[in-house]
Amino acid sequence: MPSPRRVLLIPPDTRPHTLELPVQLATMTGAAVRVPPVEALPNFFTPGDTEVLREWLLAGAQDADMLIVCLETLCLGGMIPARRVSDSLELALERLGVLQQIKIQQPDLQIYAFGVIVRVAHDNDPHEEKEYYGEWGTQLRTYSTAFDRHARHGAAEAGALDAARAALPEEILADWTGTRERNRALHLAALDLLAAGVLTHLCLTLDDTTPYGLAAFDRRMLEARADALAVWDHLDIYPGADEVPCALLARALSPRPARVWVRYSGLGGAGAEMIYEDRPAGELVRAHLRAAGCVLADTPAEADFVLAVNTPGVRQANRQPDFATVDTPHRHLPAFVDALRADLEGGRTVTLADIAYPNGAERRLWTLIQGLPLARLAGFSAWNTAGNTLGTAVAFGKLAPHVTDHAAHAEALLSRLVDDVLYQAFVRAEVRERLVSPSPYDLGEQRASAEAHLNELMVPRIQQVWEQHFAELGLALSPGEAYLCWPRLFTGVFPLHVQPDND
Known part of the structure; x- marks a missing residue:
């Protein structure tokens, strides 16, 4: 009997979705995942210990099959600390160099890495952002939009950009944009590692993004560099963040491309608009499928699993129930639930992603699916952004054929129902x-x-x-x-x- 695959994971932080869920998914397939000592990991806005993480990685990689590494944790102390710490670019790049060192020592080791393009937070949160964001968040968001509109559309947007810049203290704007530039440079360096063959696959994701803004500007710069390096076969750039450890785990543990039939709750579900993403639901689904190593199936019969996606009628809304844009005649939930029942009774592998509302399942859908055999689901997800939900649900589906520990699968599935729905x-x-x-x-x-x-x-x-x-x-x-x-x-x-x- 082959030995279990050995995975080292450096997560974005210590939240259950980023630390415990990837371990649960691996456990249900028989893989062995090791994570750093919790005291070395970032806790909220307190940075992790990058030197301990480096030494832990060097020691653990000697008998590992694959690494899954959050670049922000390795190089800047964590996903949230990366938006707050003043560490220099030179220091961040020095910490990044450990991946090349490990690859030289162990050429066959697979290294999966991911970084998060710095978000422009929707809320004036002084803890997840720098302290001044609590006072200046609105003006910084206005500047972000104006800068990107000017970058795309030129002189017609110059007045708005000048006004947005004038509304901010120079030192705050310089510090905020300087942090972004440092992190973007770190991601550009990661692209070079990908081109050099150090990295097996790289995901660069946009956290809480919008169609216009500095994150979109950063995305275009990274895409241009990816074009020049010709690395798209091993790269994904798309909206997401916390779910990426699960997506890369699914890609690593199940390398064969999986064929997926996507079933939306409304016939126009692929066109539904998301609040925290820069693209409609259908394009977001395609991006998350690719990141996990999946392709669209032409028919349900040939699919390895069904991804059932509960989309809003027109656009996501934050408060339930919303009859203006979510629970509208653009979808018919009872018919969606009937299709779920038929898929489950027909023996199909089904994973359910509920993205009608961000930050929790749709209460009406939960009521309607009570008659379904929910324990037969391959996966379920309905947490935080649509990207977080989709990446998690896709990972469940991709790993479903590899489940050997059914108790571990039940634990992972129940955990999602408990958190995403009940809580x-x-x-x-x-x-x-x-x-x-x-x-x-x-x-x-x-x-x-x-x-x-x-x-x-x-x-x-x-x-x-x-x-x-x-x-x-x-x-x-x-x-x-x-x-x-x-x-x-x-x-x-x-x-x-x-x-x-x-x-």
Whole structure:
């Protein structure tokens, strides 16, 4: 029997989606994933220890088959710290050099890397961005849009750019754009490593992006360099971020291209607009399929799996229910659910991505699918941005043929239902209502109270979902105590352990 494939993962941070979910996906296929000591990883906006990470990588790579590495964590201390730290470009590039050093020592080692093009945050968050963003975020976003419009359309946009620049203190604008330029230079250096054969595959993703802005400007510069280097066979540049470890894991552990039939909740679902991406749903789906090593199938019969995508009728909205752009006559959810039932009863491999709303599943869809055998799903995802959701769902589908540990698969699937549906779509708002004007950025002294409410509300609902959908699998569930990953309600942690029931 072949030994399990050995994977080293340096994630963007310590959130469950970026750290625990890739490990769950690997475990269900029998692969062995090692991650750095948690104290060396970034925690919220506190940078990880790049020197410890370097030494850990050098030691672990000696008996690994593949590496999956977040460039921001390796070189700048983490995805969020990369937007805040003042480390020089020279220092970041020196840290990047460890990948070339490892490749020289072990030429057959596969190195999958990913970087995140610096976002222009939609909210004035002083913790995930530099502190001044809390005061100047609106003006910086205006400058970002004006700069890109001027870059694309020329003199007609010069007045708007001048006004946007004049509205900002020079030192703040210089610091903010300088951080972006350093990170872009790091990604350009990663493209050179890809061209040199050091990297097996590279993903450069756009976090919380829009059609116009500095992220779009950066994307075009990176694409131009990719054209010059002729590296597109091993490169993806597209909207995403936190889900990329799962996508690259799927590509690495299942190298054969998978054929995918995409089923949308509305006949025009591919054209639906997203809030945090720069392209419609259909193009976003194609980008995430390619990143994970998948291609579109011509018919459902020839597909390796079905990617069922619940899209908004016209455009995503933040609050449920939304009858103006989401729950509209442009889609028919009962028919979508009927098709899901037919696929599952027909024995097809189905993974469900719910992108009707960002930051949690659509409550109406959850009601409608209660009659389906949800434990038969290959995967489910409905968290954060549409890109985060799609990349996760695709990874589940791509890895489905390789599942050897069915308890681990059930644990990964249940974890998504618990977080993406029970918490994000329902309980998070209920906890917020029990607190006193909580800040979305830092709960402060209310954190302990929030976590107490979290456990009170979540435990019975987790048990209900388990009993309704998973109890007949011959498995046992051992839930742990829930808590918040960071001092805000956005990310909960729900420890679950599923194992064979030996009773």
